[in-house]
Amino acid sequence: MAIIIAGIVIFVGYMVIHPRVPVISVVGAYLPHFNYDGAGVLVTQVNIVVRSRNDNRKAHARFSNFNIELFFDGNRIAVLSTATPYEVKKNSSVDFNYEYTSDPIPLNPVQMNHVDESLKKDEVSFELKGGVRAQWRVGVLGSVKFLCHLNCQLQFHPSNGSYITRRCSSRSK
DSSP: OHHHHHHHHHHHHHHHHOOOOOEEEEEEEEEEEEEEOTTSEEEEEEEEEEEEEEOOSSOOEEEEEEEEEEEETTEEEEEEEOSSOEEEOTTEEEEEEEEEEOOOEEOOHHHHHHHHHHHHHTOEEEEEEEEEEEEEEEGGGEEEEEEEEEEEEEEEETTTTEEEOOOOBSSOO
8 A cells, every 4th residue: 555655646746846857968169279280289179068957847956076078089188077066946057168278189190190081071070978967856755866978079160160060968869
């Protein structure tokens, strides 16, 4: 009998709250600097706007352990993170603007060829991998924890720095 009552309480709670999983996504990016010299050294600057979104109308979301890594052709060039946990109010979002200038990146011959081809096509790709822990608390029902993962490619036109918009989100496809 207790199991049936607990099931009914959980079902009613679910129907009232309509929970949605918090989401992180890239909402904008810019490549102001992509410099490659003949000696095989690359220096780049990238700006990325990451949005943490909470579509729940009845629960605040708390995000922690935000850690996303930016890679170029297998080389990790940046770690985007937040030092402290942060909250996102009901049915709202918070944007973080990350600006990063790399140290000089020595490239091997294969990577140098890849950069040459990318520059000829005027399309350069970076990989963004990582995630954040999200949690929302619902009154006496307790809290629910999620892991939001990003694993996507960011593509740019190095000639003008523009971002080629593509879906980059932790939301399920």
